[in-house]
Amino acid sequence: MGLKLEDCLLYAVTDTSWLRGQTLAQQVEAALRGGVTMVQLREKTLKGQALEQEAEEILGLCRKYKVPLLINDDVMLAKKIGADGVHVGQSDMEAAEARSILGENAIIGVTARTVEQAQAAEKAGADYLGSGAVFGTSTKKDAKPMELAYFQQICESVSIPVVAIGGITYDNIRQLQGRKMSGFAIVSGIFAAQDIEARTRQLWAEARELCLPGQAQRLRGILQKRRPVVQCITNIVTVNDCANALLAIGASPTMAHHPEEMADFAAVSDALVCNMGATESLEAMMAAGLAGKAEKSVLADPSVNLGTPGTSDTSVLSESSVKSGTSDTSVLSESSVKSGTFDKSVLYESSVKSGTFDTSVTFGASGAGRPIVIDPVGCASSAFRRRKCLDLIDAVHPACIRGNASEILALATDRNTGRGVDDPAVKNVAAPVSEDSGADRQAGHASTVPGRKYGLDSDSKTSAASTAPGARSGLDSDSKASAAAVPTAKSNAIQAAMELSQRTGAIVTVSGETDYVVSGTRVYEVPGGSAWMSRVTGTGCMLSSLMGAYLAVENSALSAAACCAMMNACAEKAYAETVRREGGTGTFHIALMDALSGRIQ
DSSP, rough: OOOOGGGGSEEEEOGGGGGGOOOOHHHHHHHHHHSSEEEEEESSSOOOHHHHHHHHHHHHHHTTOOOOEHHHHHHHHHHTTOOOOEEEESOOOOHHHHHHHOOOTEEEEEOOOOOHHHHHHHHHOOOOEEEEESOOOOTTTTTOOHHHHHHHHHHOOSOOOOEESSSSSTTTGGGGTTTTEEEEEHHHHHTTTHHHHHHHHHHHHHHHHHHHHHHHHHHHHHHHHHHOOOEEOTTTHHHHHHHHHHHTOOOOEEOOEEEEHHHHHHTTOSSSETTTTTTGGGGHHHHHHHEEEEEEESOTTTTTOOOOTTSOOOOOTTTTOOOOOOSOOOOOOEEHHHHHHHSSSTTOOOEEOOOOOOOOSOOOOOOSSSOEEEEEEETOHHHHHHHHHHHHHHOOOOSSEEEEEHHHHHHHHOOOOOOOOTTTTGGGGGOOOOSHHHHHTTTSSSSOOOTTTTTOOOOOOOOOOOOOOOOOOOTTOOOSSSOOTHHHHHHHHHHHHHHHHHHHEEEEESSSEEEEETTTTTEEEOOOOGGGGGGGHHHHHHHHHHHHHHHHHHHHHHHHHHHHHHHHHHHHHHHHHHHHOOHHHHHHHHHHHHTTTOOOO
């Protein structure tokens, strides 16, 4: 399975001390419903067959919710039941030996209470560290509270994720703000709660807010080391800005658009971004998406021609079938290739191996192949674009769909939901945008429905304000002054994003005054940014391109949220620089690019 940073956010460690008439499986499922991102089975009383049965039951639940299961200490049990990995202590099997038994894709966690232990574990191949006890704990009698400054020193001493553990509850979790951890491993804070699901939801919101800044910084560092190649098929208005934005953050853009070269670029790029504003390149988008799937999933099979280099026809993959190696590639969407024949079964979550399906490999949000980002520019106003966008989504199964609220609503409902500045929902934005006066924003001069657009190619940001440090925020609280319709519009957009995500399997990002990143029922809320982002054409298109780079590093909702957080922070810096220089939109545009490149601190 392999560890993602997102897995570390809220890590539930089981304990049977608080069953209260329930089974452990019932309590674990309540925690999974609440949003835990990883589970560790730590069972000190059961042995042998009883332990194995319990582990298999918990593993089944984790598979259901697509969350990794790790076994505490017992490497052989983890191997026997097919768990995703193990967590070992300093007196248990060493990380390198556990890796040799469980394989390269296993998740190996190690307890580290000193900087020296942390560095040794990283060198031995650990994927993450559990460090503490940060507050002391009743589950380990010999665990003494760790100074938080020293805990931060451990976090900063290694490049792998560090999760805080030991006595963490909803009441004290904010004391860890700014300590550079990647997540929280919680025992009694989850399982001793009267309502495990509700408490887990509260902890998830806290973990998301406390860890996102550090995770964004960590992912940016990885991105700059890897320099992913991102293929962008975008509209002519923003092609230059998208390319330069990618270069600014350390990625490498390629702006190839012709259908006949899609297979070649699929072989060398790490992500693909398709922008529906490029209506002249719809054929290329389909070809690129399907060529990428073929490059990653087809084994050597001379009977299958998917337009790869050296075959007889690389010109058209969109809407095509593969027929016994012929040059007819006219319909592939929603189809499988079986022994060179055309079978109208489902292409999703499948790979093609010697003409047959291997359902162990999945596409899109699952992480196989290069991630594809689709930006549904204009789909709220154009039935043509919306139909083509939905066809593309059905065919290529993207990792992420990023648009503003009206575009996401349009895709979820398959109907027009916006008319640019003529949309009644954005009637207040005709007035000039000003960030010089909070009173102006409260009076409605810059208040808009989150995510509504000024025009077809821009997203609306109405405020750079974010929640006060230390304040609790979440989907049920509005931290910005806005029109009365905002809560309803926000909830409608989030619900539409959830439905679209569950239907397509994609991460859905809703850009607006606050950005929302949705994966299934899990929602990241990303405040910040600047109203001036909507006064410069193409900032949304730039964000989609940047998201391709971030998802190439880690294909997860956390990575998409980190990208939004980075873009919003850069927009705030750009606005501050524009004010300092007494500039206008031209100054802001240049300052935004400078901020993306790290030139504005």
